[in-house]
């Protein structure tokens with residue numbers, strides 16, 4: 001009985017504010033949850049879009065006629081590229097291929113390994129390279145998944 005009396009003495013405004021507080025909290029939780037679902041999805045979609053752009057580049061710029069991904073053609077297999085070369089090296093190679101061949105020890109060793117073949121100078125932008133790497137990554141994932 002005592003409790004009921006205490007409860008009935010609670011100011012209705014306090015009650016309403018408590019309900020609103022709880023609703024607000026629930027809403028925040030839903031939004032936070034939605035964020036953690038939506039952001040990875042959006043990121044995955046952005047990565048997909050990059051990979052599609054990269055694929056186009058890879059085909060249009062002729063990379064495809066010399067390089068394979070997951071197979072050896074007349075130039076290094078690009079599978080595992082990011083594991084064996086630093087990002088910095090890859091960007092420099094794809095922007096100043098000729099300078100690299102003339103000055104970088106890894107590049108010189110590659111030319112030797114590929115019997116003196118010299119990759120034609122590429123002038124890719126950072127964004128092109130990002131897209132190309134996204135495509136290589138997507139192909140690696142596809143191959144590793146056995147598809």
Ligand code: HEC
Nearest residue numbers: 061062063066075076085110111114117118119120122132
């Ligand atoms: C005419 C053939 C040819 C074309 C076209 C070509 N490459 Fe190459 N690429 C080579 C050769 C050969 C090498 C090995 C280094 C050398 O001998 O110049 C190489 C090396 C590389 C490497 C370094 C590989 C490693 O293991 O470190 C990357 C990355 C690369 N090429 C990416 C590309 C991309 C991206 C394109 C297209 C924009 C492209 N290449 C176009 C022939 C080619």
